Amino acid sequence: MEAPLPEPEPLKVLIDALRRLPGVGVRSARRMAYHMLQHDLAGADRLSRALADAVHNLGHCSRCNSFTEGDLCATCANPKRDESILCVVETPADQNMIESSHGYKGLYYVLMGHLAPLEGVGPAELQFDRLLKRAGDGVVQEVILATNFTAEGETTAHYLAELLRARGLSVSRLARGVPAGSELEYVDAGTIAWALMERRST
């Protein structure tokens, strides 16, 4: 949607730049620009500097591929983590979710995406060779595949499982089932079907 009134060039450029954020359309971008310029010039300035700083100073951890300032991220450098288990996730956000469960003390590998052949994201783009080298360091015994339970996440998990098993590693996947605290009436049928199939004797 082109604005019907002529907009000053810096405003146009800013709205365009904001639209590149995920989930931001032209209406939100315009609202964000107006808000920043009218009510939060300090915030705009801060965001500008934060972006520049992050672009220049953040890289990927040489071990787990997550974002880090130095060569090794704080998690990989932590001697208290169990080095024999590696948990493979799609994004740092997923990594944070697993960490907040307090149920995992091993290390991570962050794919930074999932297989999406139609969008041109294959094993090469996700650098599967790096993961295989990392998992094959002789210390890692088990790899937990914690990619999402979406079509892309499942495909990625299947593909990786074969590669990792061929290298003699024990491979597991997060359990599927009814979410904690949920009432069966409000759980979708697919989840119930999985929970039935993978039922456990008590």
Place this chain on the structure above:
Amino acid sequence: MEAPLPEPEPLKVLIDALRRLPGVGVRSARRMAYHMLQHDLAGADRLSRALADAVHNLGHCSRCNSFTEGDLCATCANPKRDESILCVVETPADQNMIESSHGYKGLYYVLMGHLAPLEGVGPAELQFDRLLKRAGDGVVQEVILATNFTAEGETTAHYLAELLRARGLSVSRLARGVPAGSELEYVDAGTIAWALMERRST
């Protein structure tokens, strides 16, 4: 929500800065940061520069208070606009909506907000004196109040109407009624009530 895993400082600062955008919570901010850093470094760089540029080069039009690079915005500088009518809107976005109706050829005044006493936004903060001076230039004959039809917008319109009428100006408000192309069944009762009250003989 603090991330359970230690995050590198530039990432933390960036997520914090993104949260100041309207409508962006910590989850979206984190998603935006990850996306930019992983998939769109060029976009991050562009946004950083666009923000800095906009902060430094954009000001308010001395006539209509909208954003502009110079002293006068392109709309106010346009000699083809009817100088005898002034349309008062809350934001440049509203101004764009009115312009896209192709039903208005006069000039604008952009309040950049609405009265919200509880948030500390009163007549002084919205610089009503500037609007009164602009409307009282002797050329403007009619002021159309096109603030939103929300509680705050209506309050702002009522307040301004009294001030403007006291200065001998003709003041009008956008018509309320059933939206174009809508079926009565799906229009809310308040709108129907207004449309009945303000019915026109044909």
